[in-house]
Amino acid sequence: MNFGRVVRMAIRYKLIFAASIVSALAVAVLWGANVSAVYPFVQVGLFGQSPHQWITTRIERGQAVVEEEAAKLKKIELQLAAASGDQRRVLTSEKIFVEGRLKIESKSLKSYQTLQPYILAYLPSDPFVMITLVIGFLIAGTLVKDVFLVANNVLVSRLAEQATFDLRKLFYRRTLRMDLSMFSEEGTADLMSRFTNDMNRVAIGLEALFGKLIREPLKMVVCLCAAGWICWRLLLLTMVIAPLAGYLVGWLAKSLKRANRRAMEEMAAIYATLEETFRSIKIVKAFTNEPRERKRFHDNNKGYFKKAMRIAGYDALTHPMTEVLGIVPISMAMLAGAWMVLSQSTHLLGVRMTSQPLDWAELLSFYALLAATADPLRKMSDVFSRLQAASAASDRIFARLDRQPKVRDPHTPVPFRRHHRELVFENVGFAYQPGKPVLEGINLQIGFGETVALVGSNGCGKSTLANLVPRFADPTSGEVKLDGVPLRDMRIRDVRRQIGLVTQETMLFDETIFNNIRYGAPDATREQVIAAAKQAHAHRFIETELPNGYETSAGALGNCLSGGQRQRIALARAILRDPSILILDEATSQVDLESEQAIQQVLETFTRNRTTILITHRLAVLSLADRIVVMQGGKILDVGRHEELLAHCAFYRRLYQIQFEDLRQTA
Numbered sequence: 001m002n003f004g005r006v007v008r009m010a011i012r013y014k015l016i017f018a019a020s021i022v023s024a025l026a027v028a029v030l031w032g033a034n035v036s037a038v039y040p041f042v043q044v045g046l047f048g049q050s051p052h053q054w055i056t057t058r059i060e061r062g063q064a065v066v067e068e069e070a071a072k073l074k075k076i077e078l079q080l081a082a083a084s085g086d087q088r089r090v091l092t093s094e095k096i097f098v099e100g101r102l103k104i105e106s107k108s109l110k111s112y113q114t115l116q117p118y119i120l121a122y123l124p125s126d127p128f129v130m131i132t133l134v135i136g137f138l139i140a141g142t143l144v145k146d147v148f149l150v151a152n153n154v155l156v157s158r159l160a161e162q163a164t165f166d167l168r169k170l171f172y173r174r175t176l177r178m179d180l181s182m183f184s185e186e187g188t189a190d191l192m193s194r195f196t197n198d199m200n201r202v203a204i205g206l207e208a209l210f211g212k213l214i215r216e217p218l219k220m221v222v223c224l225c226a227a228g229w230i231c232w233r234l235l236l237l238t239m240v241i242a243p244l245a246g247y248l249v250g251w252l253a254k255s256l257k258r259a260n261r262r263a264m265e266e267m268a269a270i271y272a273t274l275e276e277t278f279r280s281i282k283i284v285k286a287f288t289n290e291p292r293e294r295k296r297f298h299d300n301n302k303g304y305f306k307k308a309m310r311i312a313g314y315d316a317l318t319h320p321m322t323e324v325l326g327i328v329p330i331s332m333a334m335l336a337g338a339w340m341v342l343s344q345s346t347h348l349l350g351v352r353m354t355s356q357p358l359d360w361a362e363l364l365s366f367y368a369l370l371a372a373t374a375d376p377l378r379k380m381s382d383v384f385s386r387l388q389a390a391s392a393a394s395d396r397i398f399a400r401l402d403r404q405p406k407v408r409d410p411h412t413p414v415p416f417r418r419h420h421r422e423l424v425f426e427n428v429g430f431a432y433q434p435g436k437p438v439l440e441g442i443n444l445q446i447g448f449g450e451t452v453a454l455v456g457s458n459g460c461g462k463s464t465l466a467n468l469v470p471r472f473a474d475p476t477s478g479e480v481k482l483d484g485v486p487l488r489d490m491r492i493r494d495v496r497r498q499i500g501l502v503t504q505e506t507m508l509f510d511e512t513i514f515n516n517i518r519y520g521a522p523d524a525t526r527e528q529v530i531a532a533a534k535q536a537h538a539h540r541f542i543e544t545e546l547p548n549g550y551e552t553s554a555g556a557l558g559n560c561l562s563g564g565q566r567q568r569i570a571l572a573r574a575i576l577r578d579p580s581i582l583i584l585d586e587a588t589s590q591v592d593l594e595s596e597q598a599i600q601q602v603l604e605t606f607t608r609n610r611t612t613i614l615i616t617h618r619l620a621v622l623s624l625a626d627r628i629v630v631m632q633g634g635k636i637l638d639v640g641r642h643e644e645l646l647a648h649c650a651f652y653r654r655l656y657q658i659q660f661e662d663l664r665q666t667a
Helices: 002-010 012-035 040-045 051-082 084-123 127-177 178-186 191-211 212-238 240-279 281-286 290-343 359-370 373-402 464-467 492-496 513-520 525-535 539-545 563-577 594-606 642-648 650-666
Strands: 421-432 436-447 450-454 477-482 499-502 581-585 611-615 627-632 635-640
Touching: 002 127, 002 191, 002 373, 012 127, 012 359, 040 359, 051 084, 084 281, 127 191, 127 373, 191 240, 191 373, 212 359, 212 373, 240 290, 240 373, 359 373, 421 525, 436 464, 436 611, 436 635, 450 464, 450 650, 464 581, 464 611, 477 499, 499 650, 513 525, 513 563, 525 539, 525 563, 563 594, 627 642, 627 650, 635 642, 635 650, 642 650
Parallel strands: 450 611, 450 627, 499 581, 581 611
Antiparallel strands: 421 436, 421 477, 627 635
16 A cells, blocks of 8 residues: 555654654553543542542452352352262353452452552542542643643654655655656646645645544543453443444545545646646737636536535545444443443343442443543544545555656666767667657767757657657667767766757746856856856846846746847856757747857857757758758658758758748848
8 A cells, every 4th residue: 555655654763653652652541541530539529438438348348259259169169079960060160160250359359458558548538638639630630641642743743744755855856757758748737736735635644644543542442441441341242333333434434535536636637727827828818718718727626626525525424423333332331331230230131241240430430431432533533534535645646656767777887988979870760659650760970079950840850859869768769879889878867967958948947047057067166157158148138137147036937037038048058068969959049130140159169079969940050060960750851961952852942942041031
């Protein structure tokens, strides 16, 4: 069970766990002791017996019972000496029973006799003083119990939050290891739901488990043990409905877990709708589609509402069910006990229940102890729903956490130096889904220091091919080799440390401009950061247009900057990393022509002595390429320089006429 795995993460904190158990046990013992104070209160307050009188009466009654049982035993032994056959077997069985009774009563008498000197020495002989002492004990016991209760709640919260803290870190670490395709295919809304809503359910479930589910049953056990000490047979009679209770609780637990899992799925759908709407708010408003989005959100919200109401229905059943399961055994005990006290009988329906008749003080204490078990039952009525919600949340979390990325480090990675020879694609094929290839039979060699441009219509596989270089995915067939070493045989970190990447959709972090530029080279000095910004033609606008210069926050996803500014910051970030392989995926698509010309001059210098892969539709950037690779339908159609391709590649010529002619005229 996945929730059990979370529990094991929690109990690794042995000291906190042990302290929570000790404090829960202290609360339970003091709870039972406080309830047990009913006995002396009734004995003294209602019947006027002081402790001295009570112990004397107990010893006198015990002596009388022992003498009576001893006389019975002697009589049976005399009869047994003269008996034979069946009568002897009957007398032998009766003798064993009486001997057992005598042993129990003698032991009980001895305990009273041992207790008598202490009662006479330390407890008051005046009934009212004794009542005062009992009340004082109740107040002091309650105060001490509450101190342990506070400590238990704090310890349990710490244990639950610590385990959730560790689980959240583990989930985040494993999520960062997953393939890039997982994020694009499944989106981030579901992940956010698991990180927030599901993690919160797990924390609540852990608190319920280590708190109420340990503390409250311990309180019940203490009370039941005390009730069993008074009359264990009568206690057993009250437990006859336990199997039915177990069945009902099991049914309710399964129903709650199923309902909570469905509710979490609906909550994930709400997250997805919110994320998509807010990220596309400009399009929503431009096309006046607010009513459509409201309807979509209404449908998701209504689905969650229905699931939540089903959970509420099961929750509503929990309290009445536990109340009925608690009142039935107490009522049975009240009927049976009252009959035994009123008739002063030791038997019920022919079955011996006690060795001696119960008195009212014992019976009322028995009732009070049984009633004291109802409070823990009531408090546990909400534990089932919390545990089942936590269990369903754990299943959802571990379903993602247990997934293994397709792209993994080899068991024995090949040590690798900085790239200095060639990047080779050998008969490379790739498919996101079986039977639907995106790349087929790609054979391409790129020498170190060479700049290669990938061109083609949308969906031809340009970006997919470039993504194979940093191992965002591995080929489904063929090999990608770097300096003769297959990328699969290298550590992912070793490969990616050599790569600088600038994409069309530039993503910056909600940090300072300085930290965003230094993201790929965290040890860089301020002078190096500024030098990289100057190379990317970003220094001037950083110093003159941003309120705090390099200490200005870029905002969430870089939204405080324009598209062109974000692009130049991203280029500065790649320049500072000083990669041996540079990948530019439409990297200048959002800058103006003046900035593009300046950046082109930078790239002409920066791409020297490093392998560069360009994906672009801009003629100015395309002129940087030593070779141009034309792709169509996931295959390489032709390779050559711009003039050569214009001369002998009709497809490239058509692309040029459609996509490049306007840019050349504008330039």
